[in-house]
Amino acid sequence: xxxxxxxxxxxxxxxxxxxxxxxxxxxxxxxxxxxxxxxxxxxxxxxxxxxxxxxxxxxxxxxx
Ligand SMILES: [Zn+2]
Ligand SMILES: [Zn+2]
Numbered sequence: 305x306x307x308x309x310x311x312x313x314x315x316x317x318x319x320x321x322x323x324x325x326x327x328x329x330x331x332x333x334x335x336x337x338x339x340x341x342x343x344x345x346x347x348x349x350x351x352x353x354x355x356x357x358x359x360x361x362x363x364x365x366x367x368x
Pocket of ligand 2: 342343348359360361362363364
């Protein structure tokens, strides 16, 4: 169902205990034991400034 995609270079994928639910580069779940958060616009604005493409707490795409 999902199209084949390039391997994400983010180091979170190879780790056992990642402190965040979503990968900031591809938006994939890297730790399903952490529950998804509801973020405020301010938090997303900060993440955009950090150049995160996806929010690590809710998985939303921040940068097009
Ligand atoms: Zn990734
Ligand atoms: Zn978020």
